[in-house]
Amino acid sequence: MSKKKVGGKKNQKDEDWDAFLNETLQQVAEKEEPAPPQPPAPENEDDEESGDEGDGAGAGDGKKKKRRAKKGKKADEGAATASNTAAGKEKPKVLSAAAKAALERQRQVQEEEERLRKLREEEEARIRKLEEEEAENQRKIKEEKERKERLRREKIEAQKAAGTYMTKAEKEKMKKQQEKLEAMKKAGLINVNALSEAGSAPAVTGAALYRNNKKKQPKKADDQKKDDDASPEPVSGAAESAPQPQEDDEDDWEVVADQIVSGEAPIVKEPATPVPTAAADGSDDDDDWEAAAEGAIDLSSAKKAAEEDVEDQIELEKRREQERLKAAGLERLRRDEENRKRREEEERQREEMEKAERELYERKERSRKARVQREADALARRRPDNLRSPISCIMGHVDTGKTKLLDKIRHTNVQEGEAGGITQQIGATQFSRETLTLQTQSMQAVAPFQIKVPGLLMIDTPGHEAFQNLRSRGSSLCDIAVLVVDLMHGLEPQTIESLNILRRRNTPFIVALNKVDRCYDWKTMPDSPIQLALAAQQDNVKFEFKDRCDRAILQLMEQGLNAKLYWENDSPEDTVSIVPTSAVSGEGVPDLIRLLLVESQERMTERLMFSDALQCTVLEVKAIEGLGHTIDVVLVNGALNEGDTIVVSTMDGPVVTSIRALLTPPPNREMRIKSEYVHHSRIQGAIGVKIVAPDIGRVVAGTSVLVVAGEDDVDDVKDAVQSDIAQLMKGLQTDQRGVTVHASTLGALEALLTFLRDECKPPIPVSQVNIGPIHKKDVLRASIMHEKNLPEFATILAFDTTIDAEARELAEESNVKVFFAEIIYHLFDQFSAYMRTFTEAKKAAASSVVVFPAVLKIFPNFVFNKKDPIVIGVEVLEGTLRMNTPLCVPQISLDVGRITRMEINHKEVTQAKKGTQVAIRIENESNPTITFGRQFDHTHALYSKISRASIDACKDFFADEMTKDDWLLTIKLKKVFNIP
Numbered sequence: 001m002s003k004k005k006v007g008g009k010k011n012q013k014d015e016d017w018d019a020f021l022n023e024t025l026q027q028v029a030e031k032e033e034p035a036p037p038q039p040p041a042p043e044n045e046d047d048e049e050s051g052d053e054g055d056g057a058g059a060g061d062g063k064k065k066k067r068r069a070k071k072g073k074k075a076d077e078g079a080a081t082a083s084n085t086a087a088g089k090e091k092p093k094v095l096s097a098a099a100k101a102a103l104e105r106q107r108q109v110q111e112e113e114e115r116l117r118k119l120r121e122e123e124e125a126r127i128r129k130l131e132e133e134e135a136e137n138q139r140k141i142k143e144e145k146e147r148k149e150r151l152r153r154e155k156i157e158a159q160k161a162a163g164t165y166m167t168k169a170e171k172e173k174m175k176k177q178q179e180k181l182e183a184m185k186k187a188g189l190i191n192v193n194a195l196s197e198a199g200s201a202p203a204v205t206g207a208a209l210y211r212n213n214k215k216k217q218p219k220k221a222d223d224q225k226k227d228d229d230a231s232p233e234p235v236s237g238a239a240e241s242a243p244q245p246q247e248d249d250e251d252d253w254e255v256v257a258d259q260i261v262s263g264e265a266p267i268v269k270e271p272a273t274p275v276p277t278a279a280a281d282g283s284d285d286d287d288d289w290e291a292a293a294e295g296a297i298d299l300s301s302a303k304k305a306a307e308e309d310v311e312d313q314i315e316l317e318k319r320r321e322q323e324r325l326k327a328a329g330l331e332r333l334r335r336d337e338e339n340r341k342r343r344e345e346e347e348r349q350r351e352e353m354e355k356a357e358r359e360l361y362e363r364k365e366r367s368r369k370a371r372v373q374r375e376a377d378a379l380a381r382r383r384p385d386n387l388r389s390p391i392s393c394i395m396g397h398v399d400t401g402k403t404k405l406l407d408k409i410r411h412t413n414v415q416e417g418e419a420g421g422i423t424q425q426i427g428a429t430q431f432s433r434e435t436l437t438l439q440t441q442s443m444q445a446v447a448p449f450q451i452k453v454p455g456l457l458m459i460d461t462p463g464h465e466a467f468q469n470l471r472s473r474g475s476s477l478c479d480i481a482v483l484v485v486d487l488m489h490g491l492e493p494q495t496i497e498s499l500n501i502l503r504r505r506n507t508p509f510i511v512a513l514n515k516v517d518r519c520y521d522w523k524t525m526p527d528s529p530i531q532l533a534l535a536a537q538q539d540n541v542k543f544e545f546k547d548r549c550d551r552a553i554l555q556l557m558e559q560g561l562n563a564k565l566y567w568e569n570d571s572p573e574d575t576v577s578i579v580p581t582s583a584v585s586g587e588g589v590p591d592l593i594r595l596l597l598v599e600s601q602e603r604m605t606e607r608l609m610f611s612d613a614l615q616c617t618v619l620e621v622k623a624i625e626g627l628g629h630t631i632d633v634v635l636v637n638g639a640l641n642e643g644d645t646i647v648v649s650t651m652d653g654p655v656v657t658s659i660r661a662l663l664t665p666p667p668n669r670e671m672r673i674k675s676e677y678v679h680h681s682r683i684q685g686a687i688g689v690k691i692v693a694p695d696i697g698r699v700v701a702g703t704s705v706l707v708v709a710g711e712d713d714v715d716d717v718k719d720a721v722q723s724d725i726a727q728l729m730k731g732l733q734t735d736q737r738g739v740t741v742h743a744s745t746l747g748a749l750e751a752l753l754t755f756l757r758d759e760c761k762p763p764i765p766v767s768q769v770n771i772g773p774i775h776k777k778d779v780l781r782a783s784i785m786h787e788k789n790l791p792e793f794a795t796i797l798a799f800d801t802t803i804d805a806e807a808r809e810l811a812e813e814s815n816v817k818v819f820f821a822e823i824i825y826h827l828f829d830q831f832s833a834y835m836r837t838f839t840e841a842k843k844a845a846a847s848s849v850v851v852f853p854a855v856l857k858i859f860p861n862f863v864f865n866k867k868d869p870i871v872i873g874v875e876v877l878e879g880t881l882r883m884n885t886p887l888c889v890p891q892i893s894l895d896v897g898r899i900t901r902m903e904i905n906h907k908e909v910t911q912a913k914k915g916t917q918v919a920i921r922i923e924n925e926s927n928p929t930i931t932f933g934r935q936f937d938h939t940h941a942l943y944s945k946i947s948r949a950s951i952d953a954c955k956d957f958f959a960d961e962m963t964k965d966d967w968l969l970t971i972k973l974k975k976v977f978n979i980p
Contacts, residue, residue: 738765
């Protein structure tokens with residue numbers, strides 16, 4: 001069954017295909033016109049033709065004709081069959097899908113062939129057009145060349161006809177002869193008057209002048225005849241009277257020149273149009289070369305002349321090219337020479353630089369070795385019987401009585417003269433041996449000892465937390481330290497900080513347990529040893545003292561230190577000694593001095609032996625009226641002289657200067673207190689000295705001072721001074737924007753900068769720093785912040801300094817705020833209050849711009865008013881909703897309005913956080929026709945309409961009110977609103 005079906009389908013397809021072919025052939029036959037009748041040809045002729053063609057192209061054509069004949073016959077048969085079928089069956093056949101596809105493919109092939117044919121025709125037409133244009137251009141070029149050649153020939157023929165044609169060689173020769181003739185005229189070898197008188201005589205042609213330049217050779221008869229026929233006729237009879245040259249005449253121009261000089265020959269003149277005449281006597285001497293040339297020049301001579309012109313042009317071009325190449329070669333040689341000289345100069349300079357650097361290095365190395373050798377020799381010369389004064393640094397928390405203790409020793413009242421009663425500068429006091437002996441008289445009876453050192457140098461450091469830099473600087477200079485602890489309060493923050501500094505530097509120290517007189521019912525025994533003072537107290541006082549002392553010892557042990565009262569300490573090497581003192585009444589002060597001297601003399605003899613090698617460190621930089629900028633230094637070892645050349649480190653690099661004056665305060669007086677200074681021409685350590693010298697206003701405190709000796713190299717000394725400047729300069733770096741800071745000393749300036757950057761919240765940037773009074777130029781620098789649109793930083797913070805009158809007036813005119821304070825934290829409080837006021841004003845101005853991010857969902861059942869004002873209930877999906885927030889629907893670009901009222905449970909609120917359900921009232925003054933349910937409905941989410949200005953306002957003024965989720969929502973909304 002299946003086979004039959006398959007066969008049936010196949011037969012049906014064959015029939016459809018035959019029908020399609022028949023119909024196609026009929027359509028083609030109808031479209032084609034019938035060809036004109038051809039006379040019948042016998043079959044044998046075709047066969048003969050095909051046979052005669054053989055293997056050639058004719059054989060192939062015959063085969064094609066046969067195939068076409070067979071196809072035609074089959075097509076006729078198919079057409080007949082189709083017509084019979086159509087006649088037999090009235091119902092027409094429908095084409096199958098395969099037939100239609102074949103027909104469509106045939107149509108596409110025909111269209112493609114037609115398209116390709118058109119393209120070929122267009123390309124052929126374009127190529128023909130290009131060829132025609134090229135041929136036309138070649139034709140025009142050829143015509144132009146022919147025209148030029150014709151003009152050139154006509155010009156030559158005209159010159160020949162006029163008798164003026166000359167070859168290049170003849171022109172050159174004529175030019176040389178004329179130049180010689182002119183030279184002879186100028187030299188007076190030619191009689192000009194005779195020439196002028198002979199002007200009426202017939203002129204001798206150029207050919208007659210130059211015809212004898214070459215020696216004549218014997219001619220043949222034909223040549224002689226041609227010459228006779230071509231010889232010109234004389235112009236007049238005067239020519240016959242002219243002397244005829246003999247056969248042996250000279251063949252150069254000198255004969256003619258002699259004739260002209262003697263007046264026998266007429267002026268040489270070239271006729272405009274030569275007149276041919278017959279020869280007078282038929283001899284060769286009367287022949288005219290121009291007439292002969294006219295008869296002899298033919299087409300070959302013209303061609304030769306043209307070739308000569310071409311050769312001359314080629315020669316000229318070659319000469320020009322050679323000159324150009326020569327110039328280029330000379331230019332290249334010049335550049336190569338310049339490059340060579342430049343390389344040689346660079347090489348010479350490099351060698352000189354290397355030589356200078358090598359010499360500088362060698363000089364520095366020699367200087368360094370010499371300096372090291374001097375230090376080694378100085379160390380070798382030290383003796384135990386020649387000790388310097390020990391340096392002691394007194395440290396501790398603020399208001400523990402450090403300065404008061406020193407006042408008790410030197411019998412001064414420095415502490416009461418300080419601002420706020422606190423020390424804010426570093427100072428140094430030199431105690432002489434006599435002062436120390438007087439202060440320890442009471443101890444000699446209890447525990448006798450000998451004072452071997454020449455004195456004691458005490459460095460007083462500030463106790464405020466901002467002056468950590470000064471405490472660190474003082475501790476780095478001292479040999480032994482005194483850590484002052486308040487008996488009433490125990491260890492405090494700056495006490496612990498000072499303790500850690502000393503432990504880090506491995507500096508031995510003594511604990512002064514101060515304020516024992518604060519114990520209840522303490523009986524004062526001025527300047528007595530502490531053991532005697534304690535023995536005289538009642539039992540309750542002793543009990544209180546012991547209790548508070550044990551607490552202090554416990555706190556020291558918590559810091560990892562073993563501590564005991566000094567008279568109970570059997571091992572001072574590993575246990576800290578505690579000395580109870582009273583800075584007010586003086587109990588324990590003799591004990592403290594004695595312990596300092598004994599510990600120094602017995603345990604640090606090696607360190608205290610005096611050395612000639614200079615060891616000097618900058619302690620402070622100050623501006624003093626009448627002296628200018630000065631530096632307070634601690635001279636540990638060595639000596640300084642007036643006029644010495646010193647090298648110091650500044651913020652701008654090392655400075656070489658000379659000492660103008662060496663000043664010290666009076667004995668037992670504080671260096672930082674104004675008083676009459678003692679001048680010295682020479683001074684040696686250990687002692688605190690004030691140096692007066694030029695160009696030291698920007699010296700960095702904490703750096704070394706070096707003296708340039710005779711054999712020292714200055715550059716080597718500069719390098720040695722700058723070796724430790726990098727770390728110290730970090731504290732003085734400034735920003736591009738910020739306030740201007742002035743201080744009386746460099747140490748106070750460092751402390752103030754540290755305080756403003758580290759302790760202040762938020763940190764206060766600093767753009768300018770200076771030491772000393774405020775001048776007009778400082779106000780101008782501060783006013784630049786107005787130009788940078790930073791008016792809050794147009795401010796000067798003046799710590800313990802003054803301002804002159806002109807600067808004050810300029811500050812008022814320029815709207816520059818100047819804050820003064822003698823206590824560092826008071827200055828901070830003033831500026832903080834100013835910044836709060838300024839920030840609140842800017843925050844209030846930005847409140848109209850700021851928009852906090854929020855996304856709201858509308859409750860469809862809580863729509864209380866659909867028209868303006870719209871009152872609806874919403875839920876805060878994200879962010880925080882606040883009053884005056886503009887709301888919008890970004891999907892349809894609709895501005896709904898601003899929130900003017902918010903209520904939760906009938907209570908008015910100003911904000912609603914995430915997840916809160918709140919009723920809001922929305923007003924839209926610009927478009928009050930906005931209606932809920934018409935422009936938007938509950939299917940739309942409401943967004944707070946943020947902008948770039950609102951985001952910047954949140955960053956600058958409301959960052960503390962923004963949470964992390966708010967910032968994440970802001971980033972999300974930036975994409976929604978396409979905010980850059």
